[in-house]
Amino acid sequence: MNIGFDIITIFPGIFHAYLGESILKKALQKKLLDVKVYNLRDFTTDRHKTVDDYPYGGGPGMVMKIEPIYNAVHAIKADGLERQIVMLSPQGKIYNQAMAEEMLKEKRRVLFICGRYEGIDERVRESIVDEEISIGDYVMTGGELAALVIIDSIARLIPGVLGDEESIKEESFTWGLLDYPHYTRPPEFMGMKVPDVLLSGNHREIYKWRRRQAIRRTLERRPEILKNAKLTDEDIEILKEEGL
Numbered sequence: 001m002n003i004g005f006d007i008i009t010i011f012p013g014i015f016h017a018y019l020g021e022s023i024l025k026k027a028l029q030k031k032l033l034d035v036k037v038y039n040l041r042d043f044t045t046d047r048h049k050t051v052d053d054y055p056y057g058g059g060p061g062m063v064m065k066i067e068p069i070y071n072a073v074h075a076i077k078a079d080g081l082e083r084q085i086v087m088l089s090p091q092g093k094i095y096n097q098a099m100a101e102e103m104l105k106e107k108r109r110v111l112f113i114c115g116r117y118e119g120i121d122e123r124v125r126e127s128i129v130d131e132e133i134s135i136g137d138y139v140m141t142g143g144e145l146a147a148l149v150i151i152d153s154i155a156r157l158i159p160g161v162l163g164d165e166e167s168i169k170e171e172s173f174t175w176g177l178l179d180y181p182h183y184t185r186p187p188e189f190m191g192m193k194v195p196d197v198l199l200s201g202n203h204r205e206i207y208k209w210r211r212r213q214a215i216r217r218t219l220e221r222r223p224e225i226l227k228n229a230k231l232t233d234e235d236i237e238i239l240k241e242e243g244l
């Protein structure tokens with residue numbers, strides 16, 4: 001059984017739009033993953049379907065109420081499946097590829113609580129949430145994009161979702177490095193030529209060139225991630241040649 005996602009949001013259409021296209025649409029059709037989207041307003045009890053209210057203590061904006069979220073989580077969990085309940089917020093652990101791989105490996109269903117407004121009543125964090133995740137140090141209008149980023153980056157790791165499983169093995173962060181440069185036809189465009197080695201058909205030389213480019217690019221742009229990279233002795237030689 002593959003990983004599954006439940007999503008609590010006041011904007012279900014955001015998910016239907018993104019998950020209704022391309023690779024993820026096909027993956028859902030092939031049941032390589034499962035995503036259920038719940039409209040938080042369906043778990044309110046008043047005729048206005050209220051999900052937010054004014055903040056105690058005053059201040060700008062509105063705060064998401066705990067009762068609808070509690071009702072939604074309680075109803076979703078009634079199927080008895082074990083879930084990791086994740087709240088998306090800028091105060092969470094910064095998301096990365098290692099977390100994507102870990103969540104996939106755990107295969108535990110993930111329930112996303114997507115915030116809106118100024119934020120969510122703190123008692124949700126205290127009594128319902130297992131983990132808080134942020135996709136970066138910036139503030140969005142809602143947590144929906146964060147949930148989609150996590151779903152997308154995990155789904156593409158599921159065998160059979162991408163056409164070519166090889167691409168996962170050699171991409172940014174899988175080596176623990178930034179990606180190498182990619183080229184396709186034409187071989188020359190406005191005087192810019194494709195590196196000869198890529199036209200040589202020599203797979204060993206092409207691999208070495210790509211590895212060198214990935215190391216060089218990582219050194220230039222993100223030297224801090226080198227310390228966690230899975231470097232071979234040959235890589236160490238390249239680093240020395242690159243002056244490190």
Ligand SMILES: Nc1nonc1C(=O)N[C@@H]1CC[C@H](O)C1
Nearest residue numbers: 089115116134135139140142146
């Ligand atoms: N960065 C992030 N990573 O995950 N979520 C966010 C994020 O900005 N959330 C918004 C904050 C207020 C609003 O409720 C939703």
